[in-house]
Each structure stands twice: as structure tokens, then as C-alpha cells.
Amino acid sequence: MSELTAASIARPGIPALIGAWPQSRFWLLCADLYPALAAASLPWSTTAVSVFMVVWLLVIVPTIRWQAFLEALRAPASYLPLVFLALAFAGLSWTEDSWATGIQGVAPVSKLLAVPLLLYHYERSERGHWVLFAFLAACVLLMGLSWVTYFADWKASPGGLAGVPVRNYIDQSHEFALCLFVMAPLILSLAANGHRAWTFAFAAVMLGFYFDMRFVATSRTAFLYFPVLLILFAVKYLNRRHAIYFLMLAAVVESGVLLSSPYLRDRVGRTVQDYRVDRDTNVDRDTNAAAAATSNGLRLAYWRVSIRSISEAPVFGHGTGSTQQLFSREAEGKSGEWGNIVRNPHNQTLYVAIQWGVLGCLVLYAMWYFHLQLFRESLFASWIGLVIVVQNFISSLLNSHLFDFHEGWVYVLGVGVAGGMAARAQRLSGSAQARNRQV
Template sequence: MSSESEAIGSTVAPAMWRDRVRAWSASAAYARATDILIIAAAASLPWSTTALAVFMLLWLVAVIPTIDWEQFVLDLARPAVGLPIALVALALVGVAWSAADWAERLHGIKPLSKLLLLPFLLGYFQRSQRGIWVFTAFLVSCTLVMILSWIVLALPQLRFAHTVSAGVPVKNYVDQSQEFALCAFALALPALTALRAKQWRIAAGALALILLFVANMFYVVSARTALVYMPVLLILFAALHLSRRATRLLFAGVAVASLVVWTTSPYLRQRIADVGIEYRAHDTSGIASTAQRLTYWRKSMKFIATAPLFGHGTGSIKHMFTVDAVGQSGLQAEVINNPHNQTLNVAIQWGLIGVLLLCAMWYSHVSLFAGRDLVTWIGLATVAQNITSSLLNSHLSDFHEGWMYVIGVGVAGGMALRARRTERILSPPHSD
């Protein structure tokens, strides 16, 4: 009898423990704590890679007990959810035919591994009501970086870390530009909505922040890639949210503002002039970014041509450049693991199959944001910025820009999916 009681007790105890964990993870306090972790991750993104990684890991651990795994598996059938997993799976399988050593193969998986968080974020923010808090935390954090950027331009000794560029208090000017541009365009819709509603204080505050972010990019420090994706975002915003007359007025204002900036910003004029200097230095300079990119792209196309369908395998980029650099000098002898173009980055490693998956994923994420509300605008701006900037960089694979994409698409996409589900529930059935 005692052994039978012990057996029953050993069965009941785990069941009671599971029930307690389930009840605790379903509580409002647990949900609030989980939300705080992802909010903290978004706030830490402009400042610290370590803090971001810690908060995202803690958030994932906190989310796992709350997941409806049956629904999670069903959601994988959605292209926006399943394609990021498929791209990472291709990277895992790609180690089998890579010619690189095993350290490089394993390292090649890491840049895309952050995409594994997208299904969890998309699922979680179909339930959480605090998605907008995540974006607010990121905006506030970037605003603090922007204010500090103006300060350290005058007082470089106040920089939190050793940075190469003046006006960059933390990280680097590429990451800072990506943040500031996204914040400026995300604020455009609240500013427009407030103007239409005659909420002058809100409109003035949003416009002031937009001007400060943009002015910092044009007068303090900026990545030239921003000059590529900012017009794209501007056209998207006008097409979605402005009338034809308002669009003409906006573009006229932008043209006048551009002329003023060009004549008053020696920094911007020098950045543009450097492109021509770097191009002409193509055969002799090993530090010119324009010359480097052109060399990387030509070599990348040559590598892709030798393995167009499946590529050279995961982590093979550095190996291919190393082999090609033998007997070369100058720029031709440079060995890199990043060709500064996301499509080429994928094509070298996984060929046409990888490129198709990448483009399909981007398209599925664009399709998530078909509405015209603030959340879908933030999501669309995030995807459009990443696609455009990835023409000149491997920004999906890069740490900072990649996490901006994952968090932005995951949070906004989950909220958009929840809104669609609610709309379907509330919509009356069609009658014949």
C-alpha cells in the first residue's frame, strides 16, 4: 500500500507543479514582468549589445511557459513566421557543403540566428497589449542618444566609449544613423495625425524631434547609406498617408530644405564629395569604402557564378576571399567575411535558394503591414529601411540593424496580426 501511495504521490506532485507554473505564468503580474523585459531590451538596443542579449534571453525564458504550442506550430504555416525559420534552417544545412573550417561554418550560422526569435515575438504580441511601450522605449532611448550626440560633439570627453567619429557617444555612426532615421520617420505619422486633429502641442513636439534627429544626421554625423533609404521612406510615407496636393507641398519643402542643408553643412558636402574621391582611388587605396564595396561586389559575383544554385556553404565568405587573395595586392588582397550587400552575403553561401528565401521573407513581412495606422507604418518603415540599406550593407546579418529588424517586425507584426484577427471577429458575415 505504501509503495502504491508513493507512486500516486510521485505522479501527482509533477502535475501539481505544472498546474502552479501554468497558473503563475497566466497571471497579470507575470505578463507585466515579461513585457518589462522586452521593453528593457528595446531601450538597451541603442546602448549595449550585452544588455540587449541578456534581456532578450530572459524574455524568451519568460515567454516559453506561456506559449500555446499547438497554435505556435499552426502559425509556422504563415510565410511571415515560417520563412525566417526556413532561412536559418538553410544556414544549418549549409554547413554540410561548406569548404570553410568548422569554426567559420559555425560562426556563419550566428548572424541569422536572431531570426529564430521572430516567431516568438509575432506570437507574443498577438496577446500582449503593451507593444507600443516597446516602441516608446526605443524612441526615448534614441532621443537620449541624440541629445548626448550634440553634447559630445562639443565635449568629446563625455563619450561613454571610445568611438571613431565625433558626435557618436556609443557604438558607431552607421548604427546611430539607422536609429535616428527610423525614429524620425516613425514620428512622421503621429505628427501628421496631430496636425489634422489640431493637437498643436503634440504636433510641435513630434516635429521638433523629427527635425533634431534629421539635423543631427546632416550636421553632426551620418552614414551615407541613409541618403539612400531616407528618400525611399519619404516616398512610401507620402504614397500611403498624403494626398497628391500634400505630397507636392512636402516634396517642395524637402527640396528647399535640402538646398539649405547643402549650403550650410560642410560635413554633408564633404561626405558626398568623398564618394568621387574614393572611387578614383580604387586601384591604390585600401581604406576607401566606395572602392572597397566595388571590389567586394565584383569578387562576390565571381564566387556566386561558380556555385549559383546552392552556394559555397555556411561561413564560406571569408574562405572564398582568402583563396582569391593569394598572389594579389592592395584592395584585391583584402580578406573579409562581409561583402556589404545582404543579397550577395546570402548568395555566396546558399546560392539562388538562399536568395529566394530571403526575398520571400522580406516580401512576407512587407505584406504584414498593409494597413495605414501607426503600428503598420512602423513595421513597414522597419522592413523598407532594412531592405534598402541592405543594398549597401549586410544589415539583416549585422548585429545592431538585424536586431532592429527582428524587434520591429516581431512587435509590429504581432500587433498587426492581432488587429486582423479582431477585425475578422467583429466583421459581420457576408450574406448572399
């Protein structure tokens, strides 16, 4: 009888069982699975990404060991995204627009909350590669569908492009360029280890991404970051002589593709022509303003308006969400595309400076810098993170890609997962070296 009583006392109750769930294998599996599902959904759906990441936040919080997490937050790469988010909330107190509009201005920054959590989790998880492979597999599938719709001349919408089956060509180019440069060192490694079949398979996929960007659809922003990433790859993975030969070969290939691709020639020609059409936004609605509006002309007009607004409040800006009110005023009395109301000046620095002034820009550039510092080592995860940060920085010269949904989540997931993987590899390497010294 006494043994039964002792057994019943030792048996854990329902609260104890519930408390143990976050440390169970299934729960930890879910903590690794949901970011992978979000990455796989990223090329296809905004809703799925949001749902998976919200669920992941609910799953990951009970697994956190808060003392270790708070120690991890001492690193600038972890706490600066939170500082950025705190600044966005603080900006609500001096915004010139309504609080409802201000909350809409906080939304694009809120995704940065996931960065320190991802860094913390994937420094301790062995399944970071799930996220990377899930995103790559989704992009390979999208690339195949892109070629099918291109040859079938099928468009997702009346104003869309054949070869862009979902979302838009800017997001598609961003994904394909990222996958292309991530795969490049893998191909070198496979070739060096004599895996011919895998080398040819990965090379074929990489060429599929490349030719899709050159013959099917590409963004103007890719013209900026593509050569920079080529140079980074050559410097990081090739010796000086091979790097020179590689870059010369790349220049020859790009020239040949430009001559053989009517789409690319038209794209480059339109880009040059658009910048020549630089009209001021102060036009009457009775004029042919709509005919004069071009993509790059509008961008330059947004930049002029932004700079004028920043000069009025250079230190702390006009407050969170103030970009909508600014561009609404500028659109009044104008027709055509000049009359469209936008929130985005198509430059990340200007977008931040309008709302939070020089203070916001200091936080933005400090975050980019310290995230770049995460990826100094010669590791594959470090190369992935380096490509993501450089691509986001350069593309943010002509867009606000950190605040855009798709490119912003590519940055958050990429920096968080790759940064955690790189930190884990460095920690394990340091532990192994310490053990060897002891022996």
C-alpha cells in the same frame, strides 16, 4: 474531519503551482517587459540585447499554446525566417570551411528565430507599444547626448567622430532615420486633433534627429533610403497635391541644408570621389595599395570577388560560413586595408548567395516580400513595419544589415512587434465588424 480532508485534497500541490506560473500576471508582464528592455538597450549595448532576448525566449516558451502557434506558423511571414535558419544549418553539411567557422556563419541568422515568436506573442499582447516607446526614448536620449558630445568636440575613441558617443555613425544614422519617419505620422495626427503642445514637442525631437543626420554624422546608406522613405510617407499620408508640395519643399530644404552644412558637403563629395577610385585588389604589397584603398573602392572589390565566387557554385553556394575563407584567400599577399580579412561583402544578397546560392536568395527575398505584406493596412503599426522593412532592404544593397547585429535586431524586433500589433488590430477590427453585422 472530512471537510479538512477534502480541502487538503483540493489544495493544489507544488507542481501545480509551478505549472500555473507561466499564466500568472507577473510572468506575462515579464514576457512583455524583456523585449522592451532589449529595444531600450539596442542603441547602447550588444550584450544587454542578447541577454534580454535569451531570457525572453526562456520566459515566452512556457506561455505558448502550441496548437495556436503551429497554426500561426502556416503564414509565410512566420515560417520563412525558420526556413532561412534551417538552410543555414543545412549549409554546414557542404561548407568548405571548418565546422567551427560554419557555426559562426549560423550565428547572424539565428536571431530570425525570434520573428515568429514575436509575431505570435504580440498578436495576443496589449503592450506592443512598450517596445516602440522604449526604443524611441532610448534614441531621443542618444540624440541629446550626440549633440552634447558634438558641441563639446568629445570623441569616444581616438578615431571616432564627435557626436557619435557610442557604437558607430552607421548604426546611429539607422536609428535616427527610423525614429524620424515613425514620428512623422504621429505629428500629423496630433496636429489634426489640436494637441499643439505635443505637436511642437514631437516636431522639435524630429528636427533634432534630422539635423543630427545632416550636421553631425550620417551614413552613405542613408542617402539611398531617406528619399525613398520620404516618398512613401507622402504617398501614404498626403493627397496628391499636398504630396507634390511636400516633396518639392523637402527638396528645397535638403538643398539648403547641403549648402549650409560643411559636413554634409564633405560627405557627399567623398562619396563621389571614392567611387572614382576603383582599383583592382590584385596589387603587390610593395605598392602603395593602402593609399589607394577607399571605403567604396573596397566595397566594389568585395563585390567583384563575391560574384566570381558565386559563379563557381550558383545553386547551393559554398556552404555556411564560407565567406571568411573566401576573403581570407583574397587578402593573402596584400598590404594596408586591402590585406584586411573580412567576412562581409557589404551586400546582403551577395552575402547570402556566396553561402547558399540562388536557393538562399529565393528564401531571403521571399521573406522580405511576405514581411512587407504584413503591413499593407492603414495602421500606425503597419507604417512602422513598412519603414523597417524598406529601410532594411535598401540599406542591405550597400551592407549586410539583416546579418549585422544592430540593424538585424532592429529588423527582428520591429517586424515581430509591429507585425503582431498590426495582426491584433486587424483581428479586433474584424471581430467588431462581425458583431455589428449580427446586431
